[in-house]
Amino acid sequence: xxxxxxxxxxxxxILAAEKEIEATVINDVxxxxxxxxxxxxxxxxxxxxxxxxxxxxxxVAVMVGINCIIIAENAHVDPDTLLxxxxxxxxxxxxxxxxxxxxxxxxxxN
Amino acid sequence: MxxxxxxxxxxxxxxxxxxxxxxxxKKIMKQVGVNPEVIRRVSVASxxxxxxxxxxxxxxxxxxxxxxxxxxxxxxxxxxxxxxIDLAMKEGYSTATKDVRELGFGAGMGLPNIKRCADDFDxxxxxxxxxxxxxxxxx
Numbered sequence: 001x002x003x004x005x006x007x008x009x010x011x012x013x014i015l016a017a018e019k020e021i022e023a024t025v026i027n028d029v030x031x032x033x034x035x036x037x038x039x040x041x042x043x044x045x046x047x048x049x050x051x052x053x054x055x056x057x058x059x060v061a062v063m064v065g066i067n068c069i070i071i072a073e074n075a076h077v078d079p080d081t082l083l084x085x086x087x088x089x090x091x092x093x094x095x096x097x098x099x100x101x102x103x104x105x106x107x108x109x110n
Numbered sequence: 111m112x113x114x115x116x117x118x119x120x121x122x123x124x125x126x127x128x129x130x131x132x133x134x135x136k137k138i139m140k141q142v143g144v145n146p147e148v149i150r151r152v153s154v155a156s157x158x159x160x161x162x163x164x165x166x167x168x169x170x171x172x173x174x175x176x177x178x179x180x181x182x183x184x185x186x187x188x189x190x191x192x193x194x195i196d197l198a199m200k201e202g203y204s205t206a207t208k209d210v211r212e213l214g215f216g217a218g219m220g221l222p223n224i225k226r227c228a229d230d231f232d233x234x235x236x237x238x239x240x241x242x243x244x245x246x247x248x249x
Contacts, residue, residue, distance in 0.1 A: 035161075036219035039154050040226070044146075052214040059129025063136065063153040080126070 001026055001108055003068045003091050006047065010105050012070065012093035015077060016085035024067050024091060029106055031099045035060050042066055047106070049099045053077040058084040066090070072099040114138055115175045120160060122169040125213065132157040135174050135183075142176065148247055151227040152181055155245050158220045159185045165210050167241065181247040191237035199225070199233075 003021040007014060014021065030042035033052045042048060044065030050057060053075050061069055069085070071077055071094040085092045095102055116138070118131040135156050139149045156172070163170045163185060170187030192198045198205075199221050206216025225231045230246035 033214055034217040034219075035214040036158065036217040036223055039157060040219055040223045044150065054125075054213050056125065056128055056213060056215075059133065059157065062129070063132055063157045065150065 001106075003047070003093075006068070006106065007091075007093055010095060010097075010102060012095050014091070015071070015094055016082040016092040017089050018091070020089050021068075021091050026067050027108065029103055029108070030066070031103060038066075039064055049102050051075045051099070053081055055080040055084050057081060058088055058090060061090050062088050068093065070095060070102055072097065072102055113175065113177045114142070115173070118172045118174070120163045120170055120172060122164065122167060124164055128161060128164050129157060131160045131172055138174070138176065139181075144176075144181075144249065148181070148249060152183070152247055155224045155227040155247075156183055158224045159183060159243060159245065161215060162220050162243075163187050165206060165215055170240075176249075179249050181249060183243075183245045185241075185243040185245075187241050189238060189240055191239055192233075192235040192241055193237055195233055195235055 003024040007021055026047045028043040028046040030046045031049045032038045033050050039060050042064050046066050047068040047070060048066045049070045049072055051072050053071055055078060058081060068091045074096045132153060136153045167187035168189050173184045175182050197203055201222045202218040204216045204218035210216050228245040229248045232244040235241040
């Protein structure tokens, strides 16, 4: 599934790296707000659902190879985070839904 | 493969630049064509190491070197040192302060993550002086 398909399906707000959403593919979903858990356990090419929004989430995504970040429950995102995400070409999307409700709606077909 | 060496300086509590060293290391590995599975392990270990220096130390350095069959990272800080290394290595144990935890750090998984990702791992610490972590990866 591409990030664009995901974005359309869940009607997600695009906050950063809009140009990347068509070509970016996701194969897994990870939910977490503790960065060391995410970095230790998330699979590459995942979409990561979190309410953690400081600039360090982008560095974690880059290290793991996470392809897309979804901010749950309309959490406020630091402008620095979005700048960094643009720079690293990692789409950041946002929803008013909870992490559970978002994940429930993602069908990766596997 | 040509041997490459880099030395980076890391400042205490510099959360805005956090991840830059690991990002630079990852780019070098990509450029020289390191296997993606190794890149992932080195990236996780280097990021956790970099964050440990930022969060817990008075600042320090990270040295990265890559040769034909081995990657080595040496992290050396300027203290304050670790009182009980066995406890620090325990999953879930953390001395991170509340403000750091609010940023999503302090899960107590940093050192265990580094050890798990590395092929060779060594930690030496002297209270009041420094901590040195040496991490190696076979290519």
